[in-house]
Amino acid sequence: MKASYKVPASINRSFLDHEITLSKGGWAVRPSPIKQLLFFGGGGLSLLWITTTTFISSASPIFVTLFVIWGLTAVIYFGATTKTRQLRVMTISALLSYAPAKARHVxxxxxxxxxxxxxxxxxxxxxxxxxxxxxxxxxxxxxxxxxxxxxxxxxxxxxxxxxxxxxxxxxxxxxxxxxxxxxxxxxRIYQQVASLEKRNQALAIRDPDLIELQNEQYDILTQHVGGKxxxxxxxxxxxxxxxxxxxxxxxxxxxxxxxxxxxxxxxxxxxxxxxxxxxxxxxxxxxxxxxxxxxxx
Structure with a gap:
């Protein structure tokens, strides 16, 4: 008897989709795909380069601090993974294509x-x-x-x-x-309607009361059971x-x-x-x- 079940990993994976478990002080951190670690590393290095070599370096310390906080927040947010284990940064192109109101309705x-x-x-x-x-x-x-x-x-x-x-x-x-x-x-009431019609055709005596009863049953099937x-x-x-x-x-x-x-x-x-x-x-x-x-x- 199986104790647990799982969904097998997709075969449509590359080297960057493999997950690595990092540990800190004896505590295991949630496994992260290689592409996420590379994105965090590249984002951090890019942020460091922008703040040290561009015009941002000549700004006031308060502005530089706010810019670094904003940059780190953006890197962490767009580097997070969705439920399908894809980076959020990969959804930016789809978001931009649906930004206009005309693109969201057909x-x-x-x-x-x-x-x-x-x-x-x-x-x-x-x-x-x-x-x-x-x-x-x-x-x-x-x-x-x-x-x-x-x-x-x-x-x-x-x-x-x-x-x-x-x-x-x-x-x-x-x-x-x-x-x-x-x-x-x-x-679906196909079989019930067919059975009712078959019974109607098999009536030997076309009594008005029986016909009215069958019509009532037909209305119940079509208007209530098969409609509501x-x-x-x-x-x-x-x-x-x-x-x-x-x-x-x-x-x-x-x-x-x-x-x-x-x-x-x-x-x-x-x-x-x-x-x-x-x-x-x-x-x-x-x-x-x-x-x-x-x-x-």
Whole structure:
């Protein structure tokens, strides 16, 4: 039985991403990546050079002191790491690109230029069978999935699921991206409506009271259960670099479903209208209207 679990380190790392643990007086300091130590060292040397060789050196002692405090604060702030272990200084370019108000919003009205919105979505077209064509040449397919996670799992089941998920991701081909999407949407009532219609067609006696009762049940399903009550839905979006990469990922997913239900219990391929309905959740307004200004991702 495993006592703990961890997320493996990314393989997209360079020599500068390796962490070094420094100690002082017998106390261990939080590990710091080499790039952070180099940034602190370079920032300190640059600050020393500015205060000793430029016009700052001829200023009053109070001004020099304030400048040094400001410089050290800036070096420490921009040298700190984010949650993804990246230096804050690396986000300055993105911050400057989003500084203008025009750059933070994209108009998605019907009469607006679709170029900016297309650059965010990155989807060129969706086939009737659900095949998604991306702007970078990749192809994708969306699935409605049902997982196995639950708060009521026993420890043995939880460990079995984690082990199965761990082994599954080890064999996934890196030529295809696997994106898990979780949304909160109205409950799906297709099967209930179909069953109600089947019962309606099977009525031997078209009694007005029975017809009225069925109409009432239909209104409850469509207007209340399928309109006002929401539930959590999970989707899987496969995005391959090519058609072959997407087909290999589909084969891997199919083999996993047939081999075990620990990773996923069910996965249904979404056709074109269902895929558009799934993606529409992210790009429409809170009131369901597509005419709004969408913030950039």
């Amino acid at each position: 108009y998605t009205r019907r009469n607006s230029n679709p170029s900016d919105f297309s650059a965010i979505v990155g989807i060129e077209s969706i086939d009737p069978d659900g095949r998604i064509h991306f702007a970078d040449g990749g192809e994708g397919q969306a699935y409605l999935i049902v997982g196995s996670a639950s708060y009521l799992l026993f420890d043995a089941d939880r460990i079995a699921i984690l082990d199965r998920v761990d082994s599954f991701w080890r064999k996934v081909d890196v030529s295809c991206e696997w994106a898990m999407i979780t949304t909160k949407e109205p409950q 009550f929401t539930s959590i839905h999970q989707y899987l979006l496969l995005k391959g670099k090519s058609t072959d990469a997407l087909n290999r990922a589909h084969t891997t997913l199919k083999a996993e479903l047939e081999g075990s239900d620990l990773m996923m219990k069910e996965a249904a391929v979404l056709d074109g209208p269902d895929a558009q309905a799934m993606l529409r959740v992210f790009y429409r307004g809170s009131d369901g209207s597509p005419e709004r200004t969408a913030p950039r991702a």
